[in-house]
Amino acid sequence: MSQKGGKSWPYQEARKILSELEARKETSGTVLFQTGFGPSGLPHIGTFAEVARTSFVRHAFGILSGLPSRIIAFSDDMDGLRKVPLNMPNRQELASHLGKPLSKIPDPFRQAESYSGFMNDKLREFLDRFGFEYEFRSSAKQYSSGAFDEGLMGVLQNYDAIRNLVRPTLRQEKREHWSPFLPLCSQCGRYTTRVVASHPERDSISYICDQGFGQLPASPKTAGVATEVATSAADGASSSVESAPSAAAKARSKQLVEGCGHEEETLVTGGRVKVGWKVDWALRWYTFGIHYEMYGKDLIESARLSGRITRILGRRPPVGFFYEMFLNEKGEKISKSVGKGLTVDTWLDYAPLESLTHYLFLNPRKARRLHYDVIPKETDAYLKDLRGWPKLDEARQLDNAIRFVHRTTVPEPWGGSITFSLVQNLVAAISSDDEELIFNYLQRYEEKVAENPEPVRNLIRGALAYYRDHLARLRKKRLPTREELPAFEHFAASLESTEDFSPEALQSLAFDTTRALGLDQRSFFTSCYEVLLGFQRGPRLGTFVALIGPRKIAARLREAVQKAGEA
Ligand SMILES: [Zn+2]
CATH class of the missing domain: 1.10.10.350 (Arc Repressor Mutant, subunit A)
Incomplete structure (x- = not known):
């Protein structure tokens, strides 16, 4: 095996992929990284974090192996709408589409061909804006094009084995009727269905449309969650939950649609039927031959189960990697979907994007705060690394965050010894938010400011905004005793x-x-x-x-x- 590369975590992950290639006896082709997106809501800082970290591993893999690779950003747009997220226009109309695939619901913003079409566009804009390299794939398109057909027939051939594997992990009341398949009712267009028989000999199943679909009574945090609940935990907009229990209960009872009673036998192919979430993961891994995927710690059990299903289907699952949950301002764990305390744009109001990417390079196995109060310290940590970069030897550069933040084109260090915290203290000391005045102070203090003034000016603007928004109110000047x-x-x-x-x-x-x-x-x-x-x-x-x-x-x-x- 190659001895190239560094010691930091992305190289360790990349070496696991090399071992996996050996185990699969794959000597050619493109190595595939995957990252999932739930298009019931907008992309958020958790989406950014996952794609950024996946990109780090891909970058390390490129350094180690020189092999071609791609990141697939997969959108679960075949998922059903489980509830109407808050802050959506045309909510009443949306409510009438509960239980339908997100790709079949009109866009409440009237900008795209569907609800998920709008969200998918936003995802692509989001990833493009930050310069990520990825290939977008829509679940609905994969299903309807027949890309999943072979895997779907594999699920049908191994129906009992998969059922026996998954059922013990479910809550008692879900076990009896659980099926890997979730048929789309051909009459009402909803996932309000239940499989009553499987017919592997003719690639079909029989279903009846008599189920409720929508917000389930159990909390998504409950252990042994049903597949559908986990889906809603993994999507973005479901983070908008009403706070009062009675309001939430009311919303739940309102946001549950019932089946139409239709009964039918249907082929499992061609997008007539989707599979439940864990099986969906396995279906993708199997169909595309995914080599690497990371996920939050809350999904470890799901990933393990999905891996076993992939093996039942006849392929090896990808190398998996779980990252620790992020913490909110109170130090509580938040799931990938609930990064609502801080947005990427908020970070950019105060500090350069590179400082966020730099922060995400830190060991993902440690829980990290995703709250605005980390910005000053993390910006200065980034600046310190950038300024130290030219002094590092090649081996150290290979392992340094800067290598991953800037990849091939590391900019010249700028600003000498000017830091975010220094600017903030200056603002407090001179009691002025005049950018020019602050710039002049810094220029007098540090001659390197003049060499490349623009990033220093940006730092000043960010620090000024941060001071105004978060520090000014904490300030308490006093007289000497x-x-x-x-x-x-x-x-x-x-x-x-x-x-x-x-x-x-x-x-x-x-x-x-x-x-x-x-x-x-x-x-x-x-x-x-x-x-x-x-x-x-x-x-x-x-x-x-x-x-x-x-x-x-x-x-x-x-x-x-x-x-x-x-x-
Ligand atoms: Zn129906």
């Missing part, structure tokens, strides 16, 4: 007389003050931040003083001391 006055006067005097304006020299002046007056260093620094910035913490004090200018800081301190004396 009587006990602090001598220290501030001492520090001000040394800043007035110093001729060395370097951050290091200014930092040692602060230390001199604490030593001269026998003060605790940490509490003196905190006092300075509280009085000068209005926050309890700040940048390195010497850096901050150098940025604003020691004489100006001295004047500020004198002013604060005087006001405290008058108070």
Whole structure:
């Protein structure tokens, strides 16, 4: 096996794919990565995260093997509409289409040929906008074109084996009637059906349209979830749930459609019948010969079961990889579908896209916060890596996030030592959101700003927006206490007389003050931040003083001391 490549997780994953190719005895062809999308809602930051991480593994695989590969973005647009998501226009009309395939429901926005057509367009726009390389596939088109027919007949040939495998994983009340097939009623066009007999000898099944379809009474989080419930957990718009239990219960009772009573025998091919979710996953893996797919930790059991179904059908399942759930602002786990606390656009309001991609490169097996408060730190982590990149040797570059964020064209580092947090503290210190003024300060402090001003300006704009939206209200400036006055006067005097304006020299002046007056260093620094910035913490004090200018800081301190004396 190849010894090329690095040690980081995408290479480890890529090596598993190489082993899988050996196990399959595949020596030619394109290696396929897959990522799924539930088109009942719009793409969101969870979609972005999954495609970004899949792209990392694909990139590593390319470095390791040089083999051709593709990412398939698969849209589950044959799924039935289970409930009308909130924030949708024409909701009443949508409600009349509950239980029908998303690809057969008119677009409530009146822009595409169907509900899922609209969502699929949005998915493609979303992925294109961020420069992802992928091939889009629609489930409905695959079914109707007959691409799945061979696999569907395989499911029918192995009907009992698949049933026996899946039924023990279901809730008791679902077990009796469970079938791998979900026929579309030819009369009412809904999935309100139940399979009553299978006829492998003539590629058909018999069904009766007598089931309810829609929001099920159980929560999607319940263990041993039914296949359909899991589907709705994996789609986007289902994150919009009404909060009051009574309202939710009311919505549930309203959003359940009943079958029309039609009975029929139908072929399983040609899109007349779809398979349930876990079987759908297996059907795709089997039909396309997928080599790699990742999924959230909540789907580990589903993936395992789907793998076993794929083997029953006669092929090997892909290499799977689960990522830990993201955490919301309270530290609670959120599923891929519920990234509603933070959107990609919100991130872009504050920081460059590369900082988000950089964040997602961190080990996916660790739960990560997906909340706006990670943005300052993660932006600075990205800048640090970008600035450190030219100093790395080739082996280290191979494993560095920058290699994956920028791939072949790593930009020149910019801005010298300017960081997101530095800009924020500057904004707080000068109490101004004047972009030009801040830029001038930074330019005086760091000569590299002039070499490539545009990214610095973008950083300023983002940091200003972040400050306005999230930090300004937390700011609490105060006057020095009587006990602090001598220290501030001492520090001000040394800043007035110093001729060395370097951050290091200014930092040692602060230390001199604490030593001269026998003060605790940490509490003196905190006092300075509280009085000068209005926050309890700040940048390195010497850096901050150098940025604003020691004489100006001295004047500020004198002013604060005087006001405290008058108070
Ligand atoms: Zn019907």
